[in-house]
Amino acid sequence: THEAALCAIKLHPMWQEPLAVPGGDRQSPVDIVVRESIFDPQLRPLKVQYDPRTCQQIWNNGYSFLVEYDDTTDKSTLKGGPLEDQFRLCQFHFHWGENNTWGSEHSIDRRLYPAELHLVHWNSDKYSLFEESVIEENGLAVIAVFLKVGKRHEGLQKLVDALPAVRHKDSVVEFTKFDPACLLPENINDYWTYAGSLTTPPLTEAVTWIVMKQHIEVSHDQLAVFRSLLFTSAEEQLQRSMVNNFRVQQALKGRTVRSSFT
Ligand SMILES: C[C@H](CNC(=O)c1ccc(S(N)(=O)=O)cc1)Cn1ccc2ccccc21
């Protein structure tokens, strides 16, 4: 499936990788080799506090659809785990494939999932804007959660029902009172963490990644609605389905992946 996924990527004009990111020695995503990850007993439990009232809108940005949160105050925050500072939730989005065989960005011992959720937070102890933190090495913290196809995810359905309103690139729809905590697995204390980057341009090496061990389940039909979105704007002649919007895996280059569990 890896080869098939790679060939799906090669065919994709959008994902022509820049040949090299200047000084790119902590790029994401990566394959997490479980037996090479190091248990770190000093990793603390994650403290997630999200306020559904900070949820504002859904935006199709031509890469994925972003559910955007008001990050002008410390209402929806992440701290603990590997993090020294407090981080503010600014948006979450997903990456998925054209079928259920691949779609995730990270893999576990080469195992790919059909999709991956990213909850994006920026360091509000050190910076005053997301834009500032994007270029700083301790600027961002992203929680990654794998999606598996199975039973319908009741909490996700409200989001799925809103997606047809943002079918085309650059479309936005109001979306409020959504608690992203409903998308987290029951156990958020088992995770891997490593120093990495954004997985789309500008690929800046600003991200502390926190990859959940436990996946969540969504139904085949819910994932099919993700695939009904388009990369292209309403005006464009040729419409292209928003699928395979994941980056290929990058070399670990000597980085250590730590685990919060044995
Ligand atoms: C980064 C920003 C656009 N990208 C993202 O916000 C982003 C967030 C998360 C991921 S992922 N898949 O790794 O979780 C990828 C991209 C635009 N932007 C804002 C300031 C800014 C400055 C220079 C260039 C672009 C800039």
Ligand SMILES: [Zn+2]
């Ligand atoms: Zn992402």
